[in-house]
Amino acid sequence: MNPAPLGFFDSGVGGLTVVRAAQELLPAEDIIYLGDTARLPYGSKSPETIRQFADEDVRFLISRGVKAIVVACNTATAHALPILHQHYRIPIIGVIEAGVEAVLAEPKAERIGIIATRGTIRSHAYQHALAQRRTGLIIHGQPAPLLVPLVEENWIAHPATQQVLRTYLDPLVEKGIDTLMLACTHYPLLIPALSEILPTDVRLVDSATTCAEHLKQELTRLDLLAPADREGKLEIHLTDLSEEFENLARQFLRKSPGRIQRATLGN
Amino acid sequence: MNPAPLGFFDSGVGGLTVVRAAQELLPAEDIIYLGDTARLPYGSKSPETIRQFADEDVRFLISRGVKAIVVACNTATAHALPILHQHYRIPIIGVIEAGVEAVLAEPKAERIGIIATRGTIRSHAYQHALAQRRTGLIIHGQPAPLLVPLVEENWIAHPATQQVLRTYLDPLVEKGIDTLMLACTHYPLLIPALSEILPTDVRLVDSATTCAEHLKQELTRLDLLAPADREGKLEIHLTDLSEEFENLARQFLRKSPGRIQRATLGN
Numbered sequence: 451m452n453p454a455p456l457g458f459f460d461s462g463v464g465g466l467t468v469v470r471a472a473q474e475l476l477p478a479e480d481i482i483y484l485g486d487t488a489r490l491p492y493g494s495k496s497p498e499t500i501r502q503f504a505d506e507d508v509r510f511l512i513s514r515g516v517k518a519i520v521v522a523c524n525t526a527t528a529h530a531l532p533i534l535h536q537h538y539r540i541p542i543i544g545v546i547e548a549g550v551e552a553v554l555a556e557p558k559a560e561r562i563g564i565i566a567t568r569g570t571i572r573s574h575a576y577q578h579a580l581a582q583r584r585t586g587l588i589i590h591g592q593p594a595p596l597l598v599p600l601v602e603e604n605w606i607a608h609p610a611t612q613q614v615l616r617t618y619l620d621p622l623v624e625k626g627i628d629t630l631m632l633a634c635t636h637y638p639l640l641i642p643a644l645s646e647i648l649p650t651d652v653r654l655v656d657s658a659t660t661c662a663e664h665l666k667q668e669l670t671r672l673d674l675l676a677p678a679d680r681e682g683k684l685e686i687h688l689t690d691l692s693e694e695f696e697n698l699a700r701q702f703l704r705k706s707p708g709r710i711q712r713a714t715l716g717n
Numbered sequence: 718m719n720p721a722p723l724g725f726f727d728s729g730v731g732g733l734t735v736v737r738a739a740q741e742l743l744p745a746e747d748i749i750y751l752g753d754t755a756r757l758p759y760g761s762k763s764p765e766t767i768r769q770f771a772d773e774d775v776r777f778l779i780s781r782g783v784k785a786i787v788v789a790c791n792t793a794t795a796h797a798l799p800i801l802h803q804h805y806r807i808p809i810i811g812v813i814e815a816g817v818e819a820v821l822a823e824p825k826a827e828r829i830g831i832i833a834t835r836g837t838i839r840s841h842a843y844q845h846a847l848a849q850r851r852t853g854l855i856i857h858g859q860p861a862p863l864l865v866p867l868v869e870e871n872w873i874a875h876p877a878t879q880q881v882l883r884t885y886l887d888p889l890v891e892k893g894i895d896t897l898m899l900a901c902t903h904y905p906l907l908i909p910a911l912s913e914i915l916p917t918d919v920r921l922v923d924s925a926t927t928c929a930e931h932l933k934q935e936l937t938r939l940d941l942l943a944p945a946d947r948e949g950k951l952e953i954h955l956t957d958l959s960e961e962f963e964n965l966a967r968q969f970l971r972k973s974p975g976r977i978q979r980a981t982l983g984n
Contacts, residue, residue: 489755494869495754496959568961596867596872610880690766
């Protein structure tokens with residue numbers, strides 16, 4: 451048992467999809483969320499820059515007394531998680547391992563499509579993790595850099611989004627994928643639009659839900675769960691505040707984000 | 718006469734469209750360009766954050782010994798130029814004033830559409846500057862946040878871009894605009910796509926070309942022109958380096974950007 455808060459970070463507010471999934475599974479946990487909105491997105495930036503930003507994000511959360519950290523961002527997990535594990539002793543959980551386990555939970559999964567930011571695809575983190583765990587998989591990584599801006603504009607049902615999705619997904623469908631890994635915390639909001647485009651037998655795996663399940667297992671294993679007899683609180687810190695970020699936060703969280711505080715990093 | 722370099726800055730590499738226009742008009746000038754690629758974009762962030770970033774950009778350029786600074790970014794001009802003028806004595810030239818003058822160079826211009834980032838539109842910088850100089854104008858500001866990501870993906874001729882452009886422009890066309898101000902340094906690359914959509918009698922004014930002309934006038938007026946008998950050099954510094962940024966730089970500049978250096982700000 452440990453009543454201290456959990457720390458989550460992401461480049462922006464997309465990681466709140468992971469928070470929402472975690473709150474459903476772990477309602478007693480206090481959560482401190484850090485979104486680096488002043489420097490978002492991470493997905494198009496270099497590994498060195500992402501590692502530096504992720505390090506500053508972790509230090510902020512540690513300074514707030516968290517008991518464990520969730521990297522609620524695929525790009526940051528892909529590029530920074532190994533080095534964060536080297537530098538910090540606090541448990542740090544990424545979104546990739548859980549996603550990979552969820553993909554492979556289906557024994558027949560064989561042809562795997564992955565959509566993600568350019569940074570995540572280029573890191574080959576998913577591709578390596580999948581190939582290490584099961585031989586004979588056919589894996590197709592598709593960078594989908596325009597999906598984050600479209601989701602952030604809330605153009606989920608716009609015909610342009612359909613066209614962008616088709617451009618990214620048609621090649622994967624032609625290759626006969628049986629599983630599509632949504633390897634970016636923004637993408638759960640696209641599930642309705644994706645379902646219209648994809649053949650019905652393609653299984654969707656999203657990194658938000660799977661990460662929350664993995665987090666619960668880890669907290670149980672490490673005896674870090676909060677006492678069950680309480681309602682967890684959520685505290686959101688962003689490095690840049692604006693009305694849009696607040697609106698987006700509400701959308702990703704599907705409820706009011708409460709009062710959002712401005713965070714200053716790197717001091 | 719002054720042989721020192723000119724400084725240009727932008728949130729990313731879009732401002733190189735202004736550099737290209739300046740190099741055509743002022744071939745003898747050395748140019749130091751700073752792109753804050755680690756923290757791009759600026760267009761979706763808050764005025765306070767943009768002002769802080771712009772201040773760090775200016776300090777970097779001053780530390781390199783520039784004789785004048787061009788804010789090659791509409792969002793930074795809109796939010797930060799007045800305060801930069803208060804804090805620094807070096808000549809600092811934005812993109813907005815020149816664009817406004819170019820719009821009004823046509824005496825019959827009456828119904829003006831402006832497309833830009835959300836930050837630029839919300840600042841009302843163009844709207845105020847136009848209304849102050851000519852009464853009776855009808856001005857429509859249209860935020861167009863998806864255009865920058867589409868240009869950065871080089872999806873200029875993609876059907877999704879056509880659809881996005883129509884969503885932004887159809888309301889302006891319906892309002893009978895006679896002039897469209899392209900108030901973002903990324904947009905000159907969209908001129909061919911825009912020309913297909915807009916009625917032929919809508920005049921396009923772009924902030925890159927007009928800013929370069931304004932810069933030449935100012936350097937002449939302040940006696941800051943470089944000696945004419947030489948070929949100016951271009952030095953590019955980015956706060957984050959990647960292959961994509963190099964490719965984009967080539968596209969905006971329409972030639973090789975040469976060796977790009979990594980800049981560290983805020984020290």
